[in-house]
Amino acid sequence: MSQLHKRKMGSLLVLLQFTTMLLTGCMWGDAHHPVSTDTDAKASIMFVAPEYSASTRPYFENLVKEFEKKYPNIKVELQVINWDILDSAYNTMISRNQPPDLLLTNIYAHFAKDGLLNRMEDLLSPELKDKFYPYLMDSSKMLGTQYTVPYVTTIRELYYNKDIFNEVGLTEPPKTWRDLEEDARKIKDMKQVDGFGVDLTDNEIWAYLSYFFYGAGGGWMKDGEWVINSPENVEGITFLRNLYEKGLTDPEPAITTRDEKQRILGNGKLGMLISGNYFEAVVPQEFPGLKWAKGPIPVKEGQTPLVLGVQDVWMSFKTDHTNKEALSKFLDFIYEDARYEEFVLREGFLPTIRTVGDKLAATDTFMKQNLNSIQSARFYPINNPAWSAVLNATRNMGQTVLLGQMTPKQALDRLQQIALDKSH
Incomplete structure (x- = not known):
């Protein structure tokens, strides 16, 4: 679902920088240790997103800055990675037992099958869960369990x-x-x-x-x-x-x-x-x-x-420092209406939450047409x-x-x- 891919040389430089970061970073330990739910202590979130366009990185950098200002006890480490190398990047992280707390991409079920993912039911606030268009949630479920939630769709x-x-x-x-x-x-x-x-x-x-x-x-x-x-x-x-x-x-x-x-x-x-x-x-x-x-x-x-x-979805990997309350706050923040609307319009996507979709469809004929059409869409078997x-x-x-x-x-x-x- 990428829009403006960089050329291969740029991708190689990003991958080299990414690999260096991994080698010099601290190991995050066993993914099966008990999770922490104490948000009074310093919490951390590692957050990986694909680069849709030249606007993606600045948008997410500003989002992280605003979130940390609102929640100073939660530190967010952001990586925006070119689509050309995204799969190899996060697979390297997983192989080193350093999976991201949140990953935005377009496949997930093999991770769920291997027991690597948190259940989204444990992370979503009732208010956020109620925002999603129900017909967009089916692809995010495997064997009845909600392992992901859709961020954007087309x-x-x-x-x-x-x-x-x-x-x-x-x-x-x-x-x-x-x-x-x-x-x-x-x-x-x-x-x-x-x-x-x-x-x-x-x-x-x-x-x-x-x-x-x-x-x-x-x-x-x-x-x-x-x-x-x-x-x-x-x-x-x-x-x-x-x-x-x-x-x-x-x-x-x-x-x-x-x-x-x-x-x-x-x-x-x-x-x-x-x-x-x-x-x-x-x-x-x-x-x-x-x-x-x-x-x-x-x-x-x-x-x-x-x-x-086509959908891109959020998933959350189990780590030894998983803080479900911090992740829940961060997801709520990501989907706040004004902020989410800005991302959808900036990148040219369709919203996955009713509060934003209904508002945009009221004044945009193409948006209304597209949101009506997607209700009968066929999706990849993700x-x-x-x-x-x-x-x-x-x-x-x-x-x-x-x-x-x-x-x-x-x-x-x-x-x-x-x-x-x-x-x-």
Whole structure:
């Protein structure tokens, strides 16, 4: 769900700094020691968040400063880490028995299965618990236990350059795969620009797999069982590969990211792509003259319209210094309405709490539309412990399939086997 990824050299420097900090820092001891609930003593919270944009770090630094001013007996250590290295960073922390007290990311169930997480029921105040939209809480539960809470969410839709559409005679976005192929070909032939942007990089490939799995009538799971190599999913990925082979996508799906393609669209060199609703906040600021519009994600003829939702969630690791009262205060502070509203608007996300969502929807047509749409959204199976391994296994799959090194069926058979292996 990242927005403005830094380049790899910057990520390497951050990782080196992070590793140095770990080696020189104090060890935090056994994660299974009894927790402390004495907030009169000095409490500490280690807090790790991903970098969504250039605004993320300043926002969280100011939040920590204000929190420590209000609660001087609670010390918060903040790390904002680039999405490109976030997984490796927190996994290193966990392997050194130094897990963060709070982590914001997009997977969690494998940690819950291993008994590493505190239950959110033990951390949430009744007032905060009551704020969340109930329909956004299901993905945060595993076997009925609330291990995480959603911080931000997005929905994915098709965004397009209206000037390009008008110039080639297109009056509405494509709704079906047939329309998508025809419109992309028309844009390519008449404008000599790429018709459809596809992100199969290791930052976003699972999203595009989802669009075409669900669009074909398939999905990741059915009735609690993995169905990654279903005929529907194979058909979806085969259609996507055929678009690429016909020259109707951008030329580098496995290299250029969604964020880079958004800029290409803004520059008038790309007709359409699937992105999150943060497009509406970010891209018009970078390209104020851009005329854009959106429509549903195209699906196979006869399938129902698709809405894909994505969430990032807070989780809390068990540590020898876990202070549940301090964590509860910090979570309340993070979700205070005015502060949380600022973050949502700054980063272009959808709110997960009613108090902010209802307020914004009352005056913002797009916000109201998006919050209505997400109620029927499909989500990744982040509450399944095997999802982390499946997600990791997709990272290099794009180029392998596009270049014909594996057929779509072979690639999905491999993912299915990984899912089954990790489920036992």
